[in-house]
Amino acid sequence: MSRTTVAAIHLDALRRNLARIRALSPGAKVMAVVKADGYGHGLERVARALAEADAFGVAAIADGQRLRAAGHRQRIVVLSGPDQAADLAELRRLHLDAVIHHDSQLTWLQADRDPRPLRVWLKIDTGMHRLGFAPERTRAVLEQLQAMPSIERDIVLMTHFAASDEFDKATTTDQIARFEAATRDLPGERCLSNSAGILGWPAARGDWVRAGGLLYGLSVIAGKNGSDLGFAPAMSLSTRLIAINRLQRGERIGYAGTYECPEDMNVGVIAIGYGDGYPRSAPAGTPVLVGNARAAIVGRVSMDLATIDLRNAPSACVGDRVLLWGRGLPVEQIADHAGTIAYDLTCGMTKRVLFVED
Ligand SMILES: *Cc1c(COP(=O)(O)O)cnc(C)c1O
Numbered sequence: 587m588s589r590t591t592v593a594a595i596h597l598d599a600l601r602r603n604l605a606r607i608r609a610l611s612p613g614a615k616v617m618a619v620v621k622a623d624g625y626g627h628g629l630e631r632v633a634r635a636l637a638e639a640d641a642f643g644v645a646a647i648a649d650g651q652r653l654r655a656a657g658h659r660q661r662i663v664v665l666s667g668p669d670q671a672a673d674l675a676e677l678r679r680l681h682l683d684a685v686i687h688h689d690s691q692l693t694w695l696q697a698d699r700d701p702r703p704l705r706v707w708l709k710i711d712t713g714m715h716r717l718g719f720a721p722e723r724t725r726a727v728l729e730q731l732q733a734m735p736s737i738e739r740d741i742v743l744m745t746h747f748a749a750s751d752e753f754d755k756a757t758t759t760d761q762i763a764r765f766e767a768a769t770r771d772l773p774g775e776r777c778l779s780n781s782a783g784i785l786g787w788p789a790a791r792g793d794w795v796r797a798g799g800l801l802y803g804l805s806v807i808a809g810k811n812g813s814d815l816g817f818a819p820a821m822s823l824s825t826r827l828i829a830i831n832r833l834q835r836g837e838r839i840g841y842a843g844t845y846e847c848p849e850d851m852n853v854g855v856i857a858i859g860y861g862d863g864y865p866r867s868a869p870a871g872t873p874v875l876v877g878n879a880r881a882a883i884v885g886r887v888s889m890d891l892a893t894i895d896l897r898n899a900p901s902a903c904v905g906d907r908v909l910l911w912g913r914g915l916p917v918e919q920i921a922d923h924a925g926t927i928a929y930d931l932t933c934g935m936t937k938r939v940l941f942v943e944d
Pocket residue numbers: 619621665746779780781782796797798799800806
C-alpha cells in the first residue's frame with residue numbers, strides 16, 4: 587500500500603489537551619465530545635488516547651456501540667438522545683445516557699415498559715433554539731422523568747450555548763441567567779459549557795464540561811489558533827510532491843486556468859485534492875509547507891491533485907513531503923482561506939486518507 591496522503595494523529599496532543607481542559611475546569615468532570623468520528627481524528631483512536639475522560643459525548647447510538655465494543659466503561663452520552671422509540675432498548679442495552687430534549691421522547695419513555703435502567707440528561711433551551719425544553723417547563727419535565735420507574739434518579743440538567751465564543755456579548759450571560767433561574771432549587775448535576783464556555787465563562791463551569799474542539803487543538807475563537815490558546819494540534823495532514831514543472835510567464839494552471847503565472851516559475855503538483863477532503867474552495871494563496879518553506883496553492887484544487895507555487899521553495903524535490911495543515915501550519919489558517927471553520931476540515935477527511943498515529 588503506497589498511499590501518499592497521510593493524516594498523522596498526535597495522541598500525546600490529545601492527552602495534553604485533555605489535561606489542559608481539566609486545569610481550566612477545576613472541580614468539573616470532563617465529557618470528551620467524540621462525535622463525527624472524533625472530529626475526524628478516528629473515534630476509537632481518540633477514545634483510547636482520552637480514556638481518562640469522565641464521559642464521552644456522541645451524536646449517534648452507533649458511536650456508543652463502537653465505544654462499548656472497544657471496551658470503554660465510562661458514561662457515554664448520546665447528545666440528541668433517542669430519535670425514535672425503538673432506540674430506547676438499544677440505549678439501555680449499551681448503557682448509554684440519553685439526552686432528553688423533546689416531548690416526543692417523553693411520550694416514548696412514558697409508553698416504554700422496559701425495566702432496564704436508563705440514565706438521562708435533561709436539556710433546557712436557554713436561547714440556542716435547537717434542542718431543549720423551554721426553561722419554564724424544567725421542573726415539570728424533571729418531575730415527570732423522576733416518576734418513571736426505570737429512569738435513574740440522578741438526572742443531569744444541561745443546556746448549550748449559541749455564542750460562547752463571543753466573550754463580549756450578552757448572549758451567554760443571558761443564557762446562564764436563564765439556566766440558573768430555571769434550575770434553582772432543583773436537584774441534579776449541572777452541565778453547560780462547550781469548549782468556548784470552558785475558556786471564557788468560568789461562571790458556567792457546573793459539574794460537567796463538554797469539550798470538543800479544544801481536545802483536538804482546534805480554536806473555537808475567531809482570529810485565534812488552537813496554539814494561541816495553549817492547545818496542540820492533534821492532526822497533521824501531509825502528502826508528497828509528485829511533479830515539478832517549469833512554466834513560462836503567462837501560462838495558466840489547472841481546470842479553467844484560474845491562475846496565470848506572473849513570471850517563469852516552478853509549479854509543484856501534490857497528491858491531494860477534494861477526493862481526500864482537502865477543500866476545493868481553497869483559493870490561490872492558501873499556504874502549504876514544503877519542508878520549512880511556505881508555499882501556496884495556485885490554480886483550482888482538483889479531485890486527486892493540487893498545484894503549488896514553488897518560488898519560495900527553490901530546493902523542493904519530487905518526493906518531498908508537503909504539509910497541508912497541522913504542526914507548523916494551523917488548520918485555522920487553511921479554514922480561513924477556504925471560507926469555513928477548522929472543524930469542517932478535520933471532519934472531512936475521506937477513506938482514501940491513511941491515518942497513522944504518532
Ligand atoms: C458538539 C457539542 C459540544 C462540543 O462543542 P465544542 O465547541 O467543539 O467544544 C458540546 N455540547 C454539545 C451538545 C455538542 O453538540
